[in-house]
Amino acid sequence: xxxxxxxxxxxxxxxxxxxxxxxxxxxxxxxxxxxxxxxxxxxxxxxxxxxxxxxxxxxxxxxxxxxxxxxxxxxxxxxx
Numbered sequence: 001x002x003x004x005x006x007x008x009x010x011x012x013x014x015x016x017x018x019x020x021x022x023x024x025x026x027x028x029x030x031x032x033x034x035x036x037x038x039x040x041x042x043x044x045x046x047x048x049x050x051x052x053x054x055x056x057x058x059x060x061x062x063x064x065x066x067x068x069x070x071x072x073x074x075x076x077x078x079x080x
Contacts, residue, residue: 019026
């Protein structure tokens with residue numbers, strides 16, 4: 001059990017050293033998501049929304065059947 005605690009402690013110490021060396025990048029990792037969420041919250045508060053009643057588009061749909069090229073005769077030559 002003691003070796004796992006030592007490994008964990010060493011890993012935390014290493015992470016702390018790396019965090020201190022790259023302070024700017026570490027602060028960006030902390031504050032960029034917070035700033036992005038604040039921007040999205042302000043944008044959401046500014047946008048008005050309307051309630052739209054639900055409806056179906058089934059009555060507006062049309063069945064599409066592609067031409068069967070194997071069984072269809074060439075009608076363009078017959079019209080000339």
